[in-house]
Amino acid sequence: MKQILLATTSLLLIGSALAQTKTLTVYSGRGKGLVDPIVQQFEIDTGIKVNVRYGTDAALLAALQEEGARTPADLFWSNTSGALGTAVQSKLLLTLPENITSKVPATFTPEARGWAPLTIRFRTLAYNTGKLKPEQLPASVMDLPKMTQLKGRIGWTPTYSSFQDFIGAMIALKGEQATREWIAGMKALEPKSYAASNVAMMEAIRGGEIDLGLTNHYYIQRFVKSGAPIGTHYFAAGDPGSLSLVTGVGVLKNTRNMPDALKLVRYLLDSKAQQFFTGELFEYPVSGNTILPTTLLPFQDAMNRSPRIDQEKLGVRLEPALKLLREAGLL
Structure with a gap:
């Protein structure tokens, strides 16, 4: 027993x-x-x-x-x-x-x-508040390549998934040719690529290496919490640069x-x-x-700025976005 x-x-x-x-x-x-x-x-x-x-x-x-x-x-x-x-x-x-x-x-x-x-999350533009004023920033992300005075002072993250979804949304809203031209215009400004690290890009803005960068809103907020001189610029309603993710x-x-x-x-x-x-x-x-x-920003205010795109279908648009980024030598 x-x-x-x-x-x-x-x-x-x-x-x-x-x-x-x-x-x-x-x-x-x-x-x-x-x-x-x-x-x-x-x-x-x-x-x-x-x-x-x-x-x-x-x-x-x-x-x-x-x-x-x-x-x-x-x-x-x-x-x-x-x-x-x-x-x-x-x-x-x-x-x-x-x-x-x-x-x-x-x-x-x-x-x-x-x-x-x-x-x-929402796509936004981060900028150094000691170098730029809100009124100097474009209402549309499509006009960012026109800021030739900032050549070499812009950051982006082409290998980051949210950036690629943003490019896919731009294709859906503006067409493939306009998106290709936007990428070429941005490349002409000799932006600094921060691989998949938005944090490194925010550090670069805080440290004065660059003056602005395309990113998701929450990266900026974390640096604002620590007192960094980084502002959030929201593009106009319906703009690809205001995409919700x-x-x-x-x-x-x-x-x-x-x-x-x-x-x-x-x-x-x-x-x-x-x-x-x-x-x-x-x-x-x-x-x-x-x-x-x-x-x-109050949630509904942020949502009102985002273009209306079927979130689940961003996957369908991913390959065309990757194609354009590869053609530009960014991937």
């Missing part, structure tokens, strides 16, 4: 240990500094271990398509809705239950429910841990995570009761 009890106890301990070592694997197109803090909090709150593989959206999508059913990934956390739309088209993601998608306003919920939006997460069809994968999605949509995205990262929330930093 004692041996039976010992054996039973051992099996219970083994079962308990296995339960405690449950893990999720996330492929994240978002940077570690944006993802790791809330992932660590999720681990503390739930006891679920999360392994994160970081990379660009494009690289991770390629990996998922190559791995197929062999992928260790349970979730794909993307920097752009275009990449998530491509994942849906490639039949990589499962349809999320309504008790998840109902947490998000219909405006941001993809029709196929293949992924959940998490935050919203959605981040999101989807669950892989081949996940081996669907209950915990869905638990992470719900967690990211709940108030604690949404407040982290807003209060710490300065991104706009999509759900929950959150308090916006006072330095942020």
